Amino acid sequence: MIVPEGRGIGTDDCFRILHVSTGNVCRSPITERLTRHALQHRIGDLVTSGLIVESAGTWGHEGAPMEANAELVLADFGADASGFVGRELLDEHVIRADLVLTATRDHRAQVISMGHSAGLRTFTLKEFTRLVRAIDPATLPDAGDEGVVERARALVRAAAALRGWLLAPSPDADEVYDPYGAPITFFRSIGDEINQALDPVVTALTGLPANTPR
Structure with a gap:
């Protein structure tokens, strides 16, 4: 099935962002919850706005909680870690996603290899x-005029059009490295890296800078 204009299948009224890493217990949970936190700060209720933020892992620990150090990182940013459950990446997740953001280039390649016209809507986060x-x-x-969903779809199309013209400055520039098993100091450095990226x-998605009050 061909997905028109780079959008996920069956997402006419919403825009789904899918964050992907390996185990879905460190990087992608941090990225998912920081994304939600930032979006809620700027636009309020995500359901009303039509935005859905999810995550999964290419070798996901199905049903597992996120790593304790990942929870501590989220607490540093005031983000909510509650209720998280790890998921293994499935075809249906890719099919439904309008934007897939991966931790590394290898994850991106794995998502694209699943098919479902994912190439134009899958990027590493960086x-x-x-x-x-x-x-x-x-x-x-x-x-404000056309809604966040339409703006988000246009943003993905514009980014896809630029790929190939705006290359990474180095092979490692697009990577977010795995902190699994590392001390909290490394988790925090990864959290800062993700938050900065x-x-x-989030500013481009919403049209609102970080200091915009709700």
Whole structure:
């Protein structure tokens, strides 16, 4: 089945962001919950706005809680870690996603290899950040007039069009390394890295900077 305009299948009224890492207990839970936290700070209720943020792992620990150090990282940012349950990445997750953001290039390749026209809507997190920074916000639909969902879809199309023109400065530039089993100091450095990469993405999605009050 072909997915029109890079959007997930069956998502006419919402926009699904899927974060992918390996075990779905460290990087992707942190990224999922930091994304939700940032979006809620800027636009309030995500359901009303039509945004859904999820995560899964290519070798996901199905039903597992996130790592304790990942919870501590989220607490540092005031983000909610409660109720998280690990998931293994399935075809249905990719099919439904409008935007897939992975921790590494290997994860991106694995998602794309699953098919489902995922290539145009799958990026590493840092790759997407780099592309988003190069997009003129004035070329995107206004979230207030046309809604966040339409703006988000346009953002993904614009980023996909730039890929190949705006390359990574180094092989490691698009990677978020796995902190599994590492001390809390390394988890916190990864959390900071993820949070910094997410800020321009959330700004581009919503059209609102980080200091915008709800």
